Amino acid sequence: MRRHKWRGKPPDSGDTLMNIQLKGRTAVVTGSTAGIGRSIAEGLARAGASVVVNGRTQERVSATMQEMHDLFPDADLIGVAADVATPEGCAALFEHVPQADILVNNAGTARLNNFFEQQDREWLELFQLNVMSGVRTARHYIPGMTQRGWGRVVFISSESGLNIPKEMIDYGVTKTAVLGVSRGLAELVAGTGVTVNAVLPGPTDSEILSNWMKAMAQEQGISQEQAEQQFLTTARPTTLLKRFATTDEVANMVVYVCSEQSSATTGASLRVDGGVIRSIG
Known part of the structure; x- marks a missing residue:
């Protein structure tokens, strides 16, 4: 079985083992x-x-x-x-x-x-x-x-x-x-x-949440990545992924x-x- 070598970062969306076909649906x-x-x-x-x-x-x-x-x-x-x-x-x-x-x-x-x-x-x-x-x-x-x-x-x-x-x-x-x-x-x-x-x-890097993080970063003078980590630490401390999906x-x-x-x-x-x-x- 092929193994993913990435750590802490999301895989390419096209990197998949399952061939799903929905033609006709x-x-x-x-x-x-x-x-x-x-x-x-x-x-x-x-x-x-x-x-x-x-x-x-x-x-x-x-x-x-x-x-x-x-x-x-x-x-x-x-x-x-x-x-x-x-x-x-x-x-x-x-x-x-x-x-x-x-x-x-x-x-x-x-x-x-x-x-x-x-x-x-x-x-x-x-x-x-x-x-x-x-x-x-x-x-x-x-x-x-x-x-x-x-x-x-x-x-x-x-x-x-x-x-x-x-x-x-x-x-x-x-x-x-x-x-x-x-x-x-x-x-x-x-x-x-x-x-x-x-x-x-x-927590997902969607349009709504991303905009919130951008606003928080600008308000505090930090990077968006820092704002996201701050959000996870304070609001979602139980995350195991340790990043936004x-x-x-x-x-x-x-x-x-x-x-x-x-x-x-x-x-x-x-x-x-x-x-x-x-x-x-």
Whole structure:
């Protein structure tokens, strides 16, 4: 068996032993113009799937489509600008893409806040994006998957769904809810050929967290790498990885659970958290 020689640094995203082929499958990835969602879309396209790129604005969707076409000239890509935090946005997505074989519910956000100063409106807005977007898309696409006898549904949760962060209680609660929806749906579609799983990233060099680290670095006059290490030391001291994961490392797990090879994995909460959660379960 070939052994990786790297230490402490992420491997090349193309350095893989498993040959995943998804040609003929249509994959919807919500919130896929940046960060983890973008890497997931690229990973699925690399595996041969027809990928639906989704974002809230046409500008970001068009830019992502162009960049992905440059990377994968032969890829079958569909761009849909729709805000899946709203019923209207989801309806627009469904109109453009009535059926899918793979659904990755990635759309979501996080924001630092003070629990005692938050208003109901802020909680409800976050719940609409982080939870209800996945509820609506699953409700639409899963029946077709069960009828065809094959499907893959992945919810992007977070280690914050198990370790609720005091600076983002609302975010942690929504990610806990995502775990509940994912497990419940896996129970609902048992035996149909459709699998439903959740993936829990830890600190990841995504657009949102990277921007936070840049702002922290500028404020303190330190490098972004130093800011990241400071964050891990103070906020995620249980990390075993001792660095932020890359978005490709998270995407690799997602692409696997979307594959034929993952057919016996369902109802699972799969951690890509760098060992932050201190549990053997």
